[in-house]
Structure formats: C-alpha cells, structure tokens
Amino acid sequence: MQTIPWIFYRKVIGVSNFFLFVEGKLASPAVSNVFESIPGVKVIYKTRELEEQQANIRIWNETWLSRFFYKPCNYEVFVKQSLNMEMAIVMARVWVLHLHLQHVTLSREYSLRQLLSDVPSNVDMVVFPNYASGSESCIERDDMKEPFSEVSMFKKNYDHLPKDVYFGNYREAARNNPHYFLTYGNGKAAARVQDHLRPNGAHRTQCMVILYHTNCISSASIENKMDDAAVLRYTYTKFSDLTSRRDRCGCRPTKEDVRRCFMLEFDRAQCSIYVTSF
Structure with a gap:
C-alpha cells in the first residue's frame, strides 16, 4: 500500500x-x-x-x-x-495542502513546517510547481514496485527552468505531445486557513471576500510561487497504474464513452489503447 x-x-x-x-x-x-x-x-x-x-x-x-x-x-x-x-x-488548523500520493521536495532544511512559517503573513497561498516522473519520459525500469523509493528521475517544471533552457529543449522534452507535461503543469498549492477560504479545484484555493455593499464575492488571494520547493508527481510509473485507472471505469472503448469518462486527452488515448489491446 x-x-x-x-x-x-x-x-x-x-x-x-x-x-x-x-x-x-x-x-x-x-x-x-x-x-x-x-x-x-x-x-x-x-x-x-x-x-x-x-x-x-x-x-x-x-x-x-x-x-x-x-x-x-x-x-x-x-x-x-x-x-x-x-x-x-x-x-485544518493553520495550513491546508491537498496532495494525493505525491511528495513535496524541499531544497533547504527539509522541513515543510519551517518553509511555511517563513511565508510572509500577508500571503494567503503558496504554489509548489510540480515535477513529473513515469509517463513523462522518465521511466527507469519496467519492473517498478515501490515508486516512492525507486523513482529518482523527474522532469522539471518550466517554472524552475531558465527560459532559454525551457524553450531550447521544448521539442525534445515534449516528444510531439501537445503540452510539455502529459497531465498537468500548474502545481499544487498550500493555503493559510482563514475565513472565506474556498477550494478552487484540486490544485488551488482562493480567499473569497464578500463585498456586502455590492452583494457580490471577489477573489482576494495573494499567492507566492515556491522557488526552492516542488511537488513530485508519480505519473504512471507502473503498468498497473494504467490498468487500474481503466478498470475502475465502466466506459466502453468508444470515442464517445472515453471522452465522456476522461478529462485529459492523454488519459483518453491510453485508455483506448489498453482496452483494444486485450
């Protein structure tokens, strides 16, 4: 497990x-x-x-x-x-961070608590750019058992790359994919718990300030992007990661059903290939 x-x-x-x-x-x-x-x-x-x-x-x-x-x-x-x-x-008490089987890697002190305590008090949210392994062209072996301890290669997020390096190697890194990452590249956020804090999807939160005189709600979050920390995402490091994702879905291997069930084009493609191959 x-x-x-x-x-x-x-x-x-x-x-x-x-x-x-x-x-x-x-x-x-x-x-x-x-x-x-x-x-x-x-x-x-x-x-x-x-x-x-x-x-x-x-x-x-x-x-x-x-x-x-x-x-x-x-x-x-x-x-x-x-x-x-x-x-x-x-x-939650102070900070809330949503991560599903992903790791936060730190370049100093190896303490998430210290990292967050150093965040200025006026900042509502910090964003950890995501790195990716697995299907992001970083598979090291085909007999992977324990990704957290065995995976050591990750594709860096573009936020942590010099612009000339990123654009100079984009074609080779993307390998004809429509995006730099196959899944997502917007990282994950940790938010300071406070009144009116709301989730904004699985990757962000925002502090919603109620403007009573206009009877509307506006976003007032102040966010910082981390330069010395990142989220390690283990994207399809094992073949069973692909099969389990497909097996928990009841969709048929048709274009219409696959599009109805999966949000990302890469997931749709791998699902269709897996179903029609067995």
Missing part, C-alpha cells in the same frame, strides 16, 4: 494532521484500522451523514465546477476532491 509511506514521509517533513477521505477497499476494517492507528491521522468515511453534509455544501453553487457535476469517472473524482477539500479546510 503506497499510502503508508506517503503519510510517514510527510510526518518526517513536519506535517502533523492528515484527513483521509476513504471509500471502497480503503474503507474496509483491514485497511482503515491501520490508518486510524497512526497518530495524527483522521479517517473520514463515506457515510450517509457525510453524503448529507456534502449534498448541502456551498460548492454546488460554484459555476466554474458545474460542468463537472453528474458525470462519471474522472469528472466524478474531481468533484469529490473539491467536496473533500471544502470540508478539510474547516478541519
């Missing part, structure tokens, strides 16, 4: 509280009891009470998220992440 080393790595760099929203196999007693035995870990189960709370949560009024509502597969996961983030913000 990759979640256990994921938790303990974060403990080493200073994370004190974890909110794990579990369902399916992860909610089984054999697995969830292990999570609950780890100090600082709070397990949140998908109960009827949780579903009722999330059914009345304000995120359903977000127009930017509405195009993902009531759709299958990846779209459903994206909405769940936003709902869980909305609840985690209330539970």
Whole structure:
C-alpha cells in the first residue's frame, strides 16, 4: 500500500494532521484500522451523514465546477476532491495542502513546517510547481514496485527552468505531445486557513471576500510561487497504474464513452489503447 509511506514521509517533513477521505477497499476494517492507528491521522468515511453534509455544501453553487457535476469517472473524482477539500479546510488548523500520493521536495532544511512559517503573513497561498516522473519520459525500469523509493528521475517544471533552457529543449522534452507535461503543469498549492477560504479545484484555493455593499464575492488571494520547493508527481510509473485507472471505469472503448469518462486527452488515448489491446 503506497499510502503508508506517503503519510510517514510527510510526518518526517513536519506535517502533523492528515484527513483521509476513504471509500471502497480503503474503507474496509483491514485497511482503515491501520490508518486510524497512526497518530495524527483522521479517517473520514463515506457515510450517509457525510453524503448529507456534502449534498448541502456551498460548492454546488460554484459555476466554474458545474460542468463537472453528474458525470462519471474522472469528472466524478474531481468533484469529490473539491467536496473533500471544502470540508478539510474547516478541519485544518493553520495550513491546508491537498496532495494525493505525491511528495513535496524541499531544497533547504527539509522541513515543510519551517518553509511555511517563513511565508510572509500577508500571503494567503503558496504554489509548489510540480515535477513529473513515469509517463513523462522518465521511466527507469519496467519492473517498478515501490515508486516512492525507486523513482529518482523527474522532469522539471518550466517554472524552475531558465527560459532559454525551457524553450531550447521544448521539442525534445515534449516528444510531439501537445503540452510539455502529459497531465498537468500548474502545481499544487498550500493555503493559510482563514475565513472565506474556498477550494478552487484540486490544485488551488482562493480567499473569497464578500463585498456586502455590492452583494457580490471577489477573489482576494495573494499567492507566492515556491522557488526552492516542488511537488513530485508519480505519473504512471507502473503498468498497473494504467490498468487500474481503466478498470475502475465502466466506459466502453468508444470515442464517445472515453471522452465522456476522461478529462485529459492523454488519459483518453491510453485508455483506448489498453482496452483494444486485450
């Protein structure tokens, strides 16, 4: 199980509280009891009470998220992440950071707690540019078992590259893909917990300030991008990463169904290839 080393790595760099929203196999007693035995870990189960709370949560009024509502597969996961983030913000104490089986790498002091404590008090959010392994042309072996300990090669985010290096090597690095990264390149954010903090997708938050005299809401977040820290994303480091993503989806291998189920063109392509090959 990759979640256990994921938790303990974060403990080493200073994370004190974890909110794990579990369902399916992860909610089984054999697995969830292990999570609950780890100090600082709070397990949140998908109960009827949780579903009722999330059914009345304000995120359903977000127009930017509405195009993902009531759709299958990846779209459903994206909405769940936003709902869980909305609840985690209330539970968190000082900073909230949403990472699903990804690592934060630090270039100094190896302490996330120290890194965040040094952030100026007027900054609401810090952004960690993401590096990528796996399908991002960094697969080192075809028999990978434990990505967190075995993967050592990552493609740097363009925010951490000199412009001449980035543009000078773009064609070779992208390998005829439409984007530099196959999945995403906008990194992940940690936000200072405060009134009116809202999730803005799985990668960002924003502090919404209510302007009572005009009866509207505006974004007032101040953010900094980290120069000496990054998120390590383990993108499809094993063949089973591809198969499991397809197997949890009930879509047929047609262009219409694949487009209905998957958000990214790369995911659609790999899903179609996998289904038609077996």
